Amino acid sequence: MISFELDEEHAALRDSVRQFARDVVAPVAFEHYEQHSFPYEVIRQMGKMGLFGLPFPEEYGGMGGDYFALCIALEELARVDSSVAITLEAAISLGAMPVYRFGTPEQKATWLPRLTSGEALAGFGLTEPGFGSDAGGTQTRALLDGDEWVINGSKAFITNSGTDITAFVTVTARTGTRPDGTPELSTIIVPNGTPGFTVAPGYSKVGWCASDTHELHFDDVRVPAANLLGERGRGFAQFLRILDEGRIAIAALATGLAQGCVDESIAYAHQRHAFGQPIGNFQAIQFKIADMEARAHTARLAYYDAAARMLAGTDFKRQAAIAKLHASEIAVTNAREATQVHGGYGFMNETPVARFWRDAKILEIGEGTSEVQRMIIARDLGV
Amino acid sequence: MNIVVLVKQVPDSGSERGLSADDKTVDRGSANNVINEMDEYAIEEALKIQEAHGGEVTVLTVGPQQAAESIRKALSMGPDKAMHVVDDALHGSCALATSKVLAAAIGRLSPDLVISGAESTDGRVQVIPHMIAERLGIAALTGARKLVVDGATLTVERQTDEGYEVVTAATPAVVSVWDTINEPRYPSFKGIMAAKKKPVETLSLADLGIAADEVGLSGASSAVVEAGKRPPRQGGTKVTDEGDGGVKLVEFLASEKFV
Numbered sequence: 001m002i003s004f005e006l007d008e009e010h011a012a013l014r015d016s017v018r019q020f021a022r023d024v025v026a027p028v029a030f031e032h033y034e035q036h037s038f039p040y041e042v043i044r045q046m047g048k049m050g051l052f053g054l055p056f057p058e059e060y061g062g063m064g065g066d067y068f069a070l071c072i073a074l075e076e077l078a079r080v081d082s083s084v085a086i087t088l089e090a091a092i093s094l095g096a097m098p099v100y101r102f103g104t105p106e107q108k109a110t111w112l113p114r115l116t117s118g119e120a121l122a123g124f125g126l127t128e129p130g131f132g133s134d135a136g137g138t139q140t141r142a143l144l145d146g147d148e149w150v151i152n153g154s155k156a157f158i159t160n161s162g163t164d165i166t167a168f169v170t171v172t173a174r175t176g177t178r179p180d181g182t183p184e185l186s187t188i189i190v191p192n193g194t195p196g197f198t199v200a201p202g203y204s205k206v207g208w209c210a211s212d213t214h215e216l217h218f219d220d221v222r223v224p225a226a227n228l229l230g231e232r233g234r235g236f237a238q239f240l241r242i243l244d245e246g247r248i249a250i251a252a253l254a255t256g257l258a259q260g261c262v263d264e265s266i267a268y269a270h271q272r273h274a275f276g277q278p279i280g281n282f283q284a285i286q287f288k289i290a291d292m293e294a295r296a297h298t299a300r301l302a303y304y305d306a307a308a309r310m311l312a313g314t315d316f317k318r319q320a321a322i323a324k325l326h327a328s329e330i331a332v333t334n335a336r337e338a339t340q341v342h343g344g345y346g347f348m349n350e351t352p353v354a355r356f357w358r359d360a361k362i363l364e365i366g367e368g369t370s371e372v373q374r375m376i377i378a379r380d381l382g383v
Numbered sequence: 384m385n386i387v388v389l390v391k392q393v394p395d396s397g398s399e400r401g402l403s404a405d406d407k408t409v410d411r412g413s414a415n416n417v418i419n420e421m422d423e424y425a426i427e428e429a430l431k432i433q434e435a436h437g438g439e440v441t442v443l444t445v446g447p448q449q450a451a452e453s454i455r456k457a458l459s460m461g462p463d464k465a466m467h468v469v470d471d472a473l474h475g476s477c478a479l480a481t482s483k484v485l486a487a488a489i490g491r492l493s494p495d496l497v498i499s500g501a502e503s504t505d506g507r508v509q510v511i512p513h514m515i516a517e518r519l520g521i522a523a524l525t526g527a528r529k530l531v532v533d534g535a536t537l538t539v540e541r542q543t544d545e546g547y548e549v550v551t552a553a554t555p556a557v558v559s560v561w562d563t564i565n566e567p568r569y570p571s572f573k574g575i576m577a578a579k580k581k582p583v584e585t586l587s588l589a590d591l592g593i594a595a596d597e598v599g600l601s602g603a604s605s606a607v608v609e610a611g612k613r614p615p616r617q618g619g620t621k622v623t624d625e626g627d628g629g630v631k632l633v634e635f636l637a638s639e640k641f642v
Contacts, residue, residue, distance in 0.1 A: 009575050016570045050571030063572040
């Protein structure tokens, strides 16, 4: 009745992405990280092998897979490089998925084939300089002027919003006030290059250095009324669903990072000698690696469970929050421990675990902080 | 253009490999078995030709039952169908016998072009493409780093130690390729799903009209008499620079014929 064995197809996908990650992603990861450059060639090849279309149907250029297939791919990519993993995660969960889920037939036909092939990326503009997970506090406004939306405001930390291949950013904005006085929130597609829409230079980030993140400014930006994505006033409900799914994806990514820490530590334990023998002979190292593996394993089980519930159509809110909370916290722990195993080399940026250490922290913050996850879990338990 | 790609399942060259203690054949039971790396380049080349010129791509494998996994993986890259020759009597076959089986199977498919990797990472004899061509009475263009199809004319750049040779032949022909020829694609999820439904025809030696004693260990033209572990790597030469380090380095390189 209970099985966490992957079926043949998901196992084959995992193997395919694992090989790709090892052959194509890993060799250039450090260079892009160091130079804060976006890995266009890697992204192009990921597009070619269909990763950007994983959970979408073939009629939109997708692979006909499911959200779990995406999670498997994210885990394998994050085992070697979180920057490309988050680029893929955001491109699908935050870029293409809202269009697929809430778009009109015209919007889907216009945007999805380019997004699912990886030729184009889209960003999701939710967070603002003054507001994070508290989307009710959105200050960006959109007013209907004839048959055009006029948008004013700013967005912060928007992934994939400023690459050479970014097609548009979906922006959440106040489009009015409800009878009860709360803001009416809607989502609107704003193509890059629209006059008044400016993309600030990339941030200097602690981690995810090869991923594309910007602050965005909207100054009397005009787009057609038809660019409204989904129902007017449903922006809040729409993004909640997007975030619940996204948590499982981030949990998968965090699991990959945690597993990558195990991979690197095992290799180093065999290779590095101290006191005349490989450091893997020392119990201090063995126990660290055993604990890391145990943490990565349990994180994987938690996200598999959340994904299974989601695909089965049952409630998965609490399980997604648990998976995200657990995986992100153990990712930080594993990265710290793997760095310790590597000693001084672990403090050098060119050592993969050093990158993992820098990449891990954001996992406890993005897509809902650990505190928000605990709030969700507690509320779901009725306290 | 109909193409047959030869795909062999081999023990992963990246992990520990060995010979079986009893009959000194390649130990496949305990190994992590994968598609011979060079064959992935052959598959990619076949798919590129198919994309440009149409036709059908068939994967052909001679190997034990477990090779079915590699066939499925090969199909997930894009070929249309596969043929798997599997027979217990094949165990321990030499290159000559294997080429006989492959040639018989290719004869049933009558392709315009046969593409294979230039060598397998287990046997490494590089002779199978030549042997097949000889048995079928068609041209062999081996060791290609580039292949151009123009109607019924094939032109390859044949990689050599000194550079390359340009060789042409008319179809049908056998072409073997090195890993310099392309970059193999990674199976997509759509390809993986599609591969499940692709036909794989399974044939025995009897189906090909080959007697069991013509192949296998008993019918082999060569035998492994003895095998041992590769000797451990010798310690290198240390050059201490006493003002003449450069000269000593060049002397060493010259003695090893690097310069």
